[in-house]
Amino acid sequence: MSIEEIVLEAEDRMEKSVTLLTDQLRGIRTGRANVGLVESVRVEYYGSFTPLKQLANLSTPEPQQILIRPFDPSVVGDIVKAIQTSDLGLTPNSDGKAVRLNIPPLSVENRKKLVGRVKDLAEEARVSIRNIRRDANKQADVEQTDKILTEDDVASCKDEIQGLTKKFEGKVNDLAERKSGEIMEF
Structure with a gap:
C-alpha cells in the first residue's frame, strides 16, 4: 500500500x-422535542423490524411534542407498542391515525x-x-x-x-x- x-x-x-x-x-434527549429520538425505534411491520422513519412522517409541531403520522394507518398500534417497549421512557398518545409523544422537561x-x-x-x-x-x-x-x-x-x-x-x-x-x-x- x-x-x-x-x-x-x-x-x-x-x-x-x-x-x-x-x-x-x-438519539439522546435534550430539553426539547427532536425527531432523532424516535427515528431509529424499530417497529415490527409485517414480520420484520423496520426503523420508524421508514414507516411514518415524523415532525415536531410544538417544542415539547413529536408527531408521528404513519404512511399506513393500520400500523399505529405497532408503533405505540414499539415506543412503549423502547428505553425512551415516553408514553405515546394515539388517536388511531397518528401518535403524539409529549416530551416532559428534564x-x-x-x-x-x-x-x-x-x-x-x-x-x-x-x-x-x-x-x-x-x-x-x-x-x-x-x-x-x-x-x-x-x-x-x-x-x-x-x-x-x-x-x-x-x-x-x-x-x-x-x-x-x-x-x-x-x-x-x-
Missing part, C-alpha cells in the same frame, strides 16, 4: 466513527446523567479513532518491513495519520460539547 492509500483508509474509517457518534447523539439530575452518557459516547469514539491510528501506523511499518516504503515515507505517513487523528478527535470534542450544551439548556 502507498502512503496515500493508508492515509485515505484511515481517514475513511475515522469519518465513519464520527458519523456513528453523530447518529448516537441524535430534571437537573437527568440532564447530568445524559451529559455523562454523551461523554462516554465521545470517549468511545476517541478510542475508536486512536485504534484506527494504531492500525494505520502498523500498516505503514509492515510496508517498510516489506521494503515498499522508506523510513522517511513511514515517518511522513505517521505524521499525516497523527494530523488526521487530531482533526477527528477535535470533531468528536466539538460534537460532545455542543450536545452537552443542548442538554443543559433550560
